[in-house]
Amino acid sequence: MGIAERKEREKVELREHILQGAMDVFTEVGYEQATIRKIAQRIEYSPGTIYLYFTDKDAILFELHKRAFGELEGAFAPLLTIDDPVERIRQMGHTYIRFALDKPMLYELMFILQAPMKAEEVCDDWEEGHRSFLFLVEAVKQAQQANRFSQASPEVIALSFWSSVHGLAALYLRDRFKMFAEEEVPQLIAGSIDAMIHCFSRGAD
Amino acid sequence: MGIAERKEREKVELREHILQGAMDVFTEVGYEQATIRKIAQRIEYSPGTIYLYFTDKDAILFELHKRAFGELEGAFAPLLTIDDPVERIRQMGHTYIRFALDKPMLYELMFILQAPMKAEEVCDDWEEGHRSFLFLVEAVKQAQQANRFSQASPEVIALSFWSSVHGLAALYLRDRFKMFAEEEVPQLIAGSIDAMIHCFSRGAD
DNA sequence: TGTATAAATGAACAGCGTTCAGTAACTTTG
DNA sequence: CAAAGTTACTGAACGCTGTTCATTTATACA
Numbered sequence: 273m274g275i276a277e278r279k280e281r282e283k284v285e286l287r288e289h290i291l292q293g294a295m296d297v298f299t300e301v302g303y304e305q306a307t308i309r310k311i312a313q314r315i316e317y318s319p320g321t322i323y324l325y326f327t328d329k330d331a332i333l334f335e336l337h338k339r340a341f342g343e344l345e346g347a348f349a350p351l352l353t354i355d356d357p358v359e360r361i362r363q364m365g366h367t368y369i370r371f372a373l374d375k376p377m378l379y380e381l382m383f384i385l386q387a388p389m390k391a392e393e394v395c396d397d398w399e400e401g402h403r404s405f406l407f408l409v410e411a412v413k414q415a416q417q418a419n420r421f422s423q424a425s426p427e428v429i430a431l432s433f434w435s436s437v438h439g440l441a442a443l444y445l446r447d448r449f450k451m452f453a454e455e456e457v458p459q460l461i462a463g464s465i466d467a468m469i470h471c472f473s474r475g476a477d
Numbered sequence: 478m479g480i481a482e483r484k485e486r487e488k489v490e491l492r493e494h495i496l497q498g499a500m501d502v503f504t505e506v507g508y509e510q511a512t513i514r515k516i517a518q519r520i521e522y523s524p525g526t527i528y529l530y531f532t533d534k535d536a537i538l539f540e541l542h543k544r545a546f547g548e549l550e551g552a553f554a555p556l557l558t559i560d561d562p563v564e565r566i567r568q569m570g571h572t573y574i575r576f577a578l579d580k581p582m583l584y585e586l587m588f589i590l591q592a593p594m595k596a597e598e599v600c601d602d603w604e605e606g607h608r609s610f611l612f613l614v615e616a617v618k619q620a621q622q623a624n625r626f627s628q629a630s631p632e633v634i635a636l637s638f639w640s641s642v643h644g645l646a647a648l649y650l651r652d653r654f655k656m657f658a659e660e661e662v663p664q665l666i667a668g669s670i671d672a673m674i675h676c677f678s679r680g681a682d
Numbered sequence: 683t684g685t686a687t688a689a690a691t692g693a694a695c696a697g698c699g700t701t702c703a704g705t706a707a708c709t710t711t712g
Numbered sequence: 713c714a715a716a717g718t719t720a721c722t723g724a725a726c727g728c729t730g731t732t733c734a735t736t737t738a739t740a741c742a
Contacts, residue, residue: 279688279739308730318691320732329730384589389652398655405656424672432641432669432676439644440636447594450603451610464637467629471637471676484708484719513699523722525701534699684742691736698729702722709718 287325294332299377334391340378341400357415358473365437365465372441422472436468492530499537504582539596545583546605562620563678570642570670577646627677641673
């Protein structure tokens with residue numbers, strides 16, 4: 273009979289409903305203010321119900337963090353059509369920063385907050401992060417094969433590039449650019465990314 | 478009479494005592510677990526007393542953040558004796574990372590946590606951070622004057638370098654290097670710093 | 683329709699930052 | 713020296729938080 277199937281479906285649907293409510297509340301008010309009670313209220317369930325679908329708040333944030341990675345990967349996808357490998361890496365940097373500034377709460381989930389990484393569900397090698405990192409490593413390797421990029425270890429180059437764009441994003445999101453005038457910050461960030469690219473690239477340009 | 482002076486002195490001393498207790502608790506258990514009640518218990522005062530000396534928890538964390546900057550500046554001071562400007566910048570990077578890994582809680586206060594920057598006491602241009610940034614800018618300018626460094630805007634170069642070392646520190650402290658084997662992380666970080674230096678430097682080496 | 687099972691509730695718990703009426707200690711005055 | 717005035721400190725209380733679990737409600741099966 274189809275009752276078991278329907279129940280299973282409803283379970284999945286409510287779980288999904290909770291996650292959507294959580295994502296809404298989270299992006300609206302941020303981590304500290306996104307309480308279980310607010311999420312429950314938003315979807316018109318009691319707080320206790322949420323704990324029938326998730327072991328704790330960290331598990332919810334881990335799921336949201338996975339979805340955030342989906343969004344970032346979606347933003348990266350169009351860059352695969354860029355032929356010039358150096359230009360592709362440059363665009364990846366700018367896309368990354370734009371994502372961080374446009375969707376600060378999602379960026380926090382992915383790369384700053386501790387909570388999502390404390391969830392039991394996070395696997396040993398952090399699959400979501402690993403995937404994105406390998407994507408960058410591949411781009412670096414292509415630029416190296418075209419003899420357009422520093423010939424140092426591609427992993428180290430990729431790490432350097434990732435850490436600098438993350439550093440820009442994290443310092444900005446956590447209010448550490450107060451020594452710059454607000455209006456010049458975007459140009460400084462963009463200039464910094466381009467400086468990094470210029471520094472790692474060789475040959476034409 | 479000296480009574481007023483003694484009282485004033487005692488006030489300053491208790492304030493200092495609170496800050497020391499707060500620093501101890503904070504470095505031992507971290508931000509989330511460092512509660513006002515624990516700090517009060519440590520110094521054998523009631524929680525309410527702390528609020529006679531600080532407007533809120535943020536104000537305490539802001540003071541601790543200032544002291545943390547003092548420590549970092551102390552670690553930077555010996556580097557002034559290094560004559561080679563490029564080597565000096567390189568050592569600054571390694572010193573910065575060593576500080577972040579050796580004193581993670583202090584680093585969190587200075588560059589990651591939001592709380593210290595929400596205090597009323599933080600001035601518009603974040604004097605502590607600004608001072609350290611200018612220190613780096615000066616080093617970059619000297620390397621440029623010796624014609625040993627990229628001739629791009631020194632502020633942009635300094636920002637690039639700072640953001641990449643901060644990125645390395647922040648990603649590591651917030652558990653975002655899970656895709657690497659724990660034992661290879663220190664070498665990756667060191668390699669990344671050296672790659673950055675190599676990339677910005679020109680001429681001899 | 684009655685019983686077994688599953689799902690949802692919401693009060694309760696311990697802990698958080700913060701406040702403030704009340705108490706204790708100390709200083710000044712008569 | 714005692715009384716009055718001032719300052720310092722306390723700790724219970726408030727409204728939050730994440731989380732648990734006995735109880736209630738809704739559904740499924742006999």
